[in-house]
């Protein structure tokens with residue numbers, strides 16, 4: 001497990017994060033709608049939020065009462081102060097680009113109402129939203145989003161930069177490849193493998209393996225377009 005990630009030896013309620021050093025503050029990268037939800041998770045988990053970095057906002061703007069501190073160019077000064085970071089940008093490829101370009105200490109945050117099973121591992125930079133359930137022996141990569149009330153069943157394997165959207169459900173022993181998004185309200189049957197770089201649209205039902213990167217919709221899932 002990379003530093004900043006979490007391993008759960010027994011089942012847990014959320015509401016905590018990795019054991020951050022005393023008084024360590026968290027900076028959220030991205031001050032949009034998703035950034036707000038991530039900030040709410042951080043506060044609910046009892047972590048200290050310093051503010052946001054966002055190239056599209058003016059320093060001093062307030063989001064949930066916390067300041068926009070600057071843009072991505074300012075990340076170094078907050079890293080030097082010992083802050084930890086979470087990238088709160090919905091685009092999987094953008095999260096990946098930022099994490100690749102900025103090798104700082106990322107942290108993991110889990111909402112108090114999330115349920116995490118025994119034997120689960122969660123990678124650094126991943127955020128688990130309210131009501132999400134991650135069942136035993138699932139493994140979740142780095143910089144993933146487990147969004148509101150999603151279900152990640154036992155023995156799932158989620159690669160880095162995956163986004164499981166609100167109310168999406170993955171049955172047991174599902175594999176999801178890097179940077180794939182499982183859209184809102186989608187379902188994936190047990191033992192199915194979804195390859196990297198896919199987007200399953202809202203309400204998609206996957207009952208067969210998906211091996212070609214692309215956008216899929218419908219029940220059962222059909223290819224809308226290959227990834228260009």
Ligand SMILES: CC(C)(COP(=O)(O)OP(=O)(O)OC[C@H]1O[C@@H](n2cnc3c(N)ncnc32)[C@H](O)[C@@H]1OP(=O)(O)O)[C@@H](O)C(=O)NCCC(=O)NCCS
Pocket residue numbers: 147165166182183184199200201202203204215216217218224
């Ligand atoms: C799949 C998706 C990306 C397609 O978006 P798009 O490329 O802009 O596609 P369009 O809206 O032009 O639709 C193209 C066709 O696919 C159909 N379609 C689009 N999304 C669909 C879906 N979720 N289920 C079934 N059909 C869908 C459209 O009806 C349209 O069909 P038509 O050509 O017969 O009229 C988008 O609709 C979607 O579902 N996004 C995911 C939303 C989500 O999960 N948000 C949560 C964020 S936390």
